[in-house]
Amino acid sequence: MKNLQAGENSEELFQKRIPIYPRSVKGTFRTFKTSVLVLAYAVYFLLPWLPWARHDAPAQAVLFDMVGRRFFIFDLVFYPQDLISLSLLMFIAAALLFFTTGLVGRAFCGYFCFQTLWTDAFIFIEKWVQGERPARIRLHKQPWNAEKVAKYGATHGLWLLLAFITAYSFIMYFGYAPELTQRFFTVDLPFVAYFTVLILTVTTYVAAALAREQVCIYMCPYARFQGVMYEPETLAPYYDLQRGEGTAGRAVPRAGSKTREERHAKGIGDCIDCGFCVQVCPAGIDIRKGLQYQCISCGLCVDACNNIMDSVGYPKGLIRYDSEINIESKNPGKPHLDWLRLRTLGYGVAILVMVGLLVYNITSRSEIELSIQPVRQPLFVVLSNGDIRNRYQIHITNKSQDVQEYRISVHGIPEGAVDLGEMSKVSVRQGKSLMVLANVKLPPAMVSKVSEIEFVITPLKNPDQAVIKKVRFYAKHEG
Amino acid sequence: MSQGNSQSSNVKTTGHVWDGDLQELNNPLPAWWLWAFYVTIIFSVVYWVAYPAWPLGKGFTTGIATITYKNDKGVEKTTHWSTRALLMKDLQDAREKQKPYFDKVAATPYEEIAKNPELSNFVASAGKVLFSDNCAACHQSGGQGKMAFAPNLTDDDWIYGGTHDKIQASITNGRHGIMPAKGGADLNESEIESLANYVLSLSGETMDAAKVKAGDELFHGKGSCVACHGADAKGNKDIGSANLTDKIWLWADVPGAGSADKKVAAVKEVISSGLNKGVMPAQNGRLSADQIKLLTVYVHDVLGGGR
Ligand code: SF4
Ligand code: SF4
Numbered sequence: 063m064k065n066l067q068a069g070e071n072s073e074e075l076f077q078k079r080i081p082i083y084p085r086s087v088k089g090t091f092r093t094f095k096t097s098v099l100v101l102a103y104a105v106y107f108l109l110p111w112l113p114w115a116r117h118d119a120p121a122q123a124v125l126f127d128m129v130g131r132r133f134f135i136f137d138l139v140f141y142p143q144d145l146i147s148l149s150l151l152m153f154i155a156a157a158l159l160f161f162t163t164g165l166v167g168r169a170f171c172g173y174f175c176f177q178t179l180w181t182d183a184f185i186f187i188e189k190w191v192q193g194e195r196p197a198r199i200r201l202h203k204q205p206w207n208a209e210k211v212a213k214y215g216a217t218h219g220l221w222l223l224l225a226f227i228t229a230y231s232f233i234m235y236f237g238y239a240p241e242l243t244q245r246f247f248t249v250d251l252p253f254v255a256y257f258t259v260l261i262l263t264v265t266t267y268v269a270a271a272l273a274r275e276q277v278c279i280y281m282c283p284y285a286r287f288q289g290v291m292y293e294p295e296t297l298a299p300y301y302d303l304q305r306g307e308g309t310a311g312r313a314v315p316r317a318g319s320k321t322r323e324e325r326h327a328k329g330i331g332d333c334i335d336c337g338f339c340v341q342v343c344p345a346g347i348d349i350r351k352g353l354q355y356q357c358i359s360c361g362l363c364v365d366a367c368n369n370i371m372d373s374v375g376y377p378k379g380l381i382r383y384d385s386e387i388n389i390e391s392k393n394p395g396k397p398h399l400d401w402l403r404l405r406t407l408g409y410g411v412a413i414l415v416m417v418g419l420l421v422y423n424i425t426s427r428s429e430i431e432l433s434i435q436p437v438r439q440p441l442f443v444v445l446s447n448g449d450i451r452n453r454y455q456i457h458i459t460n461k462s463q464d465v466q467e468y469r470i471s472v473h474g475i476p477e478g479a480v481d482l483g484e485m486s487k488v489s490v491r492q493g494k495s496l497m498v499l500a501n502v503k504l505p506p507a508m509v510s511k512v513s514e515i516e517f518v519i520t521p522l523k524n525p526d527q528a529v530i531k532k533v534r535f536y537a538k539h540e541g
Numbered sequence: 542m543s544q545g546n547s548q549s550s551n552v553k554t555t556g557h558v559w560d561g562d563l564q565e566l567n568n569p570l571p572a573w574w575l576w577a578f579y580v581t582i583i584f585s586v587v588y589w590v591a592y593p594a595w596p597l598g599k600g601f602t603t604g605i606a607t608i609t610y611k612n613d614k615g616v617e618k619t620t621h622w623s624t625r626a627l628l629m630k631d632l633q634d635a636r637e638k639q640k641p642y643f644d645k646v647a648a649t650p651y652e653e654i655a656k657n658p659e660l661s662n663f664v665a666s667a668g669k670v671l672f673s674d675n676c677a678a679c680h681q682s683g684g685q686g687k688m689a690f691a692p693n694l695t696d697d698d699w700i701y702g703g704t705h706d707k708i709q710a711s712i713t714n715g716r717h718g719i720m721p722a723k724g725g726a727d728l729n730e731s732e733i734e735s736l737a738n739y740v741l742s743l744s745g746e747t748m749d750a751a752k753v754k755a756g757d758e759l760f761h762g763k764g765s766c767v768a769c770h771g772a773d774a775k776g777n778k779d780i781g782s783a784n785l786t787d788k789i790w791l792w793a794d795v796p797g798a799g800s801a802d803k804k805v806a807a808v809k810e811v812i813s814s815g816l817n818k819g820v821m822p823a824q825n826g827r828l829s830a831d832q833i834k835l836l837t838v839y840v841h842d843v844l845g846g847g848r
Pocket of ligand 1: 357
């Protein structure tokens with residue numbers, strides 16, 4: 063590893079990570095961040111255990127049934143055919159992300175991103191075992207002894223445990239949780255389940271315990287392009303340079319520069335250079351150098367500085383959520399959310415439209431998925447008496463929650479022209495598909511008049527949900 | 542590459558100097574690169590212990606990983622790991638997955654299969670694969686056949702009969718269609734011309750009335766066509782003689798002929814030269830009884846020929 067520290071000025075391809083020991087802090091943003099963490103963890107870890115009555119599938123509120131190829135989300139069931147809902151959902155999520163970024167910067171990064179949440183939890187564990195920042199730094203520097211081994215061991219052990227529970231909870235979404243649990247611990251699950259847990263445990267551990275802010279800085283693609291979403295009106299944590307530095311810069315309070323009046327008289331700013339804002343930052347940056355791409359807008363430095371300002375009796379808000387425009391103006395006003403901008407309004411409208419579409423899409427879903435394909439090889443068959451026969455493959459997917467019986471019929475041509483074998487009435491199990499072959503034969507005299515025929519698929523339980531589909535009838539080769 | 546002079550870049554060099562100022566930079570490798578390199582070394586060691594790796598004269602080191610599979614005859618084999626054995630294992634797994642369905646098809650009477658949607662769907666998909674592998678070369682992928690070569694299996698005309706049993710018999714034992722040549726010694730050119738006109742008229746074509754009449758007499762008399770095709774010309778499925786009264790043609794491309802003359806010429810050719818080419822190879826021995834049964838149902842129910 064000596065190579066890494068080669069010559070001070072050498073152009074290294076790799077910068078060794080400088081360990082960060084974020085100090086804990088109390089305050090509004092910390093409280094908000096913790097609440098989001100608790101809520102997100104509660105949802106993530108408990109959701110698979112939420113029971114939900116269903117007649118034909120496990121009683122689990124959220125279940126991704128890969129084998130049955132359907133997703134249960136409370137009372138909604140999604141099939142592969144419902145791809146459009148998924149795309150809408152993804153679009154909404156993306157637009158929502160852009161919308162909030164335009165408005166309040168990297169709020170997603172700071173409070174909601176998995177990487178942030180898990181890193182935060184891991185830091186909690188670290189602090190709980192090893193103590194506050196100075197204790198952790200001391201522990202890091204001290205030579206290996208029983209204490210260090212015990213504390214590091216305990217930290218990593220707990221980290222691995224949390225990583226494992228995370229991975230384990232993930233697979234609970236893909237089966238009936240109580241049954242999966244029993245099978246998991248009796249080593250009765252397929253290899254892929256254990257492999258998934260292993261991979262997720264390792265990646266969680268690596269990302270949240272070892273890589274941390276490096277994921278945000280070097281790996282996260284979202285971090286790369288959100289810069290372009292910032293506008294001068296966007297709110298982000300800013301250090302009020304004018305106020306903090308005055309004309310003579312910041313300074314630690316000493317005799318003669320203690321009170322605010324003394325300092326202002328000397329041109330010294332309000333920042334007492336305590337470094338607290340830097341110590342609490344999980345990204346390890348100094349916000350006083352201005353807005354930086356590593357900053358995840360977590361607001362912890364705001365909390366930190368507000369606490370300091372309180373303790374020295376200066377007004378709060380030396381570091382605050384503000385817009386670039388406001389903070390750089392001569393007389394900054396109160397920071398406020400600025401909605402009325404083309405971009406935010408545009409995203410807002412896009413979100414509303416897409417949400418409307420999604421709701422429509424979900425509420426208007428039919429319980430039958432029907433596709434009818436003409437057999438193309440051969441396109442048509444001439445029968446011995448000169449009649450023309452076309453064949454069709456009718457695929458019926460039952461997307462309702464119970465067994466359905468369907469009647470297949472045809473409109474507009476004589477009854478006897480259709481041959482469905484033994485399957486003019488078929489029953490299809492919930493979530494399953496069935497293929498029925500239909501032979502339609504028409505006498506040459508009729509062929510010239512009929513170019514299209516209509517299949518009608520009627521669920522016998524609720525005939526008003528019948529689906530009609532038109533198909534072409536071929537009698538000569540085209541082109 | 543190394544255009545920058547060492548004074549300004551300050552990168553460490555190996556210390557070698559050529560031509561007065563040519564030096565070699567000595568940049569450190571990134572840690573991740575180094576570790577990835579070590580990991581690949583460890584991986585390669587593990588790999589060659591487990592899997593076939595080093596060539597040794599005529600053989601090779603086989604590694605300690607093995608694969609056990611049953612071949613299609615049910616004989617269990619264990620060998621060192623190889624992609625071929627892996628394929629055999631995959632095939633075995635696939636066979637085992639399909640087996641319950643094949644068994645069910647084998648145990649179910651033909652009529653019951655058609656009534657069972659699940660089984661019918663299996664036949665439609667498994668049958669398609671079997672058909673593509675074994676039958677499509679002649680009958681084409683959709684079973685539509687080929688004029689003057691292989692009959693269309695999707696129409697309703699069956700030279701040897703289109704019931705399940707007949708189809709099964711055709712697949713199992715194959716078929717060989719023969720029609721004696723009538724040209725030369727038996728009939729002269731104009732007689733054959735008349736016969737062709739008559740045969741075409743049977744399928745509803747408008748032909749020369751005089752020739753049709755003459756052909757009718759030849760058909761039932763001197764030509765001795767009735768011996769095979771029957772007095773009503775409807776053919777005999779037991780010997781595979783064609784029904785001449787329907788609109789389906791196999792050996793004479795009547796639907797493809799542009800003019801009346803060409804139709805006559807096509808039929809004349811068959812009458813005068815006869816046929817010895819309607820040969821379908823027996824599949825018995827190539828395919829198992831279960832596969833033949835599945836194909837029978839596929840041809841009958843799915844291709845639509847039987848229905
Ligand atoms: S600079 Fe402040 S807001 Fe940005 S990451 Fe650090 S603590 Fe969070
Ligand atoms: S916490 Fe506030 S006072 Fe302390 S160094 Fe940071 S900006 Fe200055």
